[in-house]
Amino acid sequence: MRKLSYVAGLIMLILSSQGCKKANDSSPSDAGKVEVFINDVPFYTNEYLRIPFTLKTWEWRMSGYVLKQVVVTDDVTKAVLATYEGDGLPLVYSNPPTQRLLFPPDQIHDYYFSIQLPVPINQKRPERISGKLVFTDTLLNSTVVAGGWVFTPRYDESPTLIQPPVRGKHWMFYDHAGNGYHFYSMVFTGGQIGTGERFATDVLRLNEIQDHYYDGDPGQNSSYFSYGDTLYAVADGVVEECRDSVTDNDGNRKNHQDFYVPIDYAGNYLIINIGNGHYAMYAHCKTHSLMTGKGDSVKAGQPIALLGNSGNTSAPHLHFQVTGGPDFFMSRGQPFVFKEFYLTGSFREPPFATPASYFNSLCEQYGVITCSFVVQ
Numbered sequence: 001m002r003k004l005s006y007v008a009g010l011i012m013l014i015l016s017s018q019g020c021k022k023a024n025d026s027s028p029s030d031a032g033k034v035e036v037f038i039n040d041v042p043f044y045t046n047e048y049l050r051i052p053f054t055l056k057t058w059e060w061r062m063s064g065y066v067l068k069q070v071v072v073t074d075d076v077t078k079a080v081l082a083t084y085e086g087d088g089l090p091l092v093y094s095n096p097p098t099q100r101l102l103f104p105p106d107q108i109h110d111y112y113f114s115i116q117l118p119v120p121i122n123q124k125r126p127e128r129i130s131g132k133l134v135f136t137d138t139l140l141n142s143t144v145v146a147g148g149w150v151f152t153p154r155y156d157e158s159p160t161l162i163q164p165p166v167r168g169k170h171w172m173f174y175d176h177a178g179n180g181y182h183f184y185s186m187v188f189t190g191g192q193i194g195t196g197e198r199f200a201t202d203v204l205r206l207n208e209i210q211d212h213y214y215d216g217d218p219g220q221n222s223s224y225f226s227y228g229d230t231l232y233a234v235a236d237g238v239v240e241e242c243r244d245s246v247t248d249n250d251g252n253r254k255n256h257q258d259f260y261v262p263i264d265y266a267g268n269y270l271i272i273n274i275g276n277g278h279y280a281m282y283a284h285c286k287t288h289s290l291m292t293g294k295g296d297s298v299k300a301g302q303p304i305a306l307l308g309n310s311g312n313t314s315a316p317h318l319h320f321q322v323t324g325g326p327d328f329f330m331s332r333g334q335p336f337v338f339k340e341f342y343l344t345g346s347f348r349e350p351p352f353a354t355p356a357s358y359f360n361s362l363c364e365q366y367g368v369i370t371c372s373f374v375v376q
Helices: 002-017 262-266
Strands: 020-022 034-039 048-057 065-074 080-085 111-120 129-137 142-151 160-162 168-174 187-189 192-194 201-205 230-232 237-243 268-275 278-285 303-306 318-323 336-346 356-361 367-371
Touching: 034 142, 048 129, 048 142, 065 111, 080 111, 262 268, 262 278, 268 303, 278 303
Parallel strands: 160 336
Antiparallel strands: 020 142, 034 048, 048 111, 065 080, 065 129, 129 142, 168 201, 168 367, 187 192, 201 318, 230 303, 237 268, 268 278, 278 318, 336 356, 336 367
16 A cells, blocks of 8 residues: 555656646646747847747647647746737647748657747846746646746847948838747758747838838839838948849739749848857848948948848848858847837837937837947
8 A cells, every 4th residue: 555655656746747737736647848948138129128938848739738828927926927828829830840941841749939028128127937838628628737947037148239230210120029920930950940030120111101111003112112222231240141133023023932942032132240150131132232242341331232122022121130150041040139229100009209219229019210320
């Protein structure tokens, strides 16, 4: 009897260490580990301290579980920092991973999803973060809670500090703040995981009243306010790779999109080694507009190309990102901030009542800013 009690106790200890429990405190034997797979350097926007991370979990769908909530908490105060549910749940990569870019997908045997936690800038930053995943067990019609993941944000490190890649008024930045398309993008191929687009932003210029980005026929590049605008080096560096010969699409027609290798999605592009293992990448440049070539040195603020509509685009814009390696997609995306910008409004919201300057930060999603070169 003692031996049987010992075995039962040992089983319960093993199951509890796996970080899952039913609402009635019993633990499913197929529960697995939840861990922080990527812990990126946090960065500031005009509204938030954004703390980016990726979770790696066991294949819970094979157990009949449906994810209902992701709850992120301050592990010190136990206050809830964010709850994601319904349409707000992050995209989950499972086997086989859904990916584009002509990469042959690997077979993966874990789940991955990414969160960019927004902490209001007037709120005390969390010194340690934890959380839980809440599932519905469709087989037993019960609730399962998985926890056990804790991490410390990398506050002792700073995001890459650069100049903006454009100049002038009415520039709108999007798909860089939040859990959207760029941030959640992961490529699983050749035994590697690429996150090159993780902190990428798409950039285009609006009209004077900041409510539209083109006027006239959307199928013509000349209708777009930013088409042909000058792009600038964000830091001193050396051109690592570039291409200049891809024909621009005509407006929103997507009529010159021939993709044979992954980099074709970038169209005409520049990859600049800006030092410290970081690379600034510009995609969708205008045909034959590059003002520099492979191996050339560039200085911060130097004109380098024109904004175009080449590659995987539905309208003229700049796709810009910073990575930890020279591969556009398979490198690790790195957070970056601008030395200074002047916020004037938002494309999706009424203009802010009081425009203001911001330093060492980014604008929030769909923020409209004035960009200028800051003397070193």
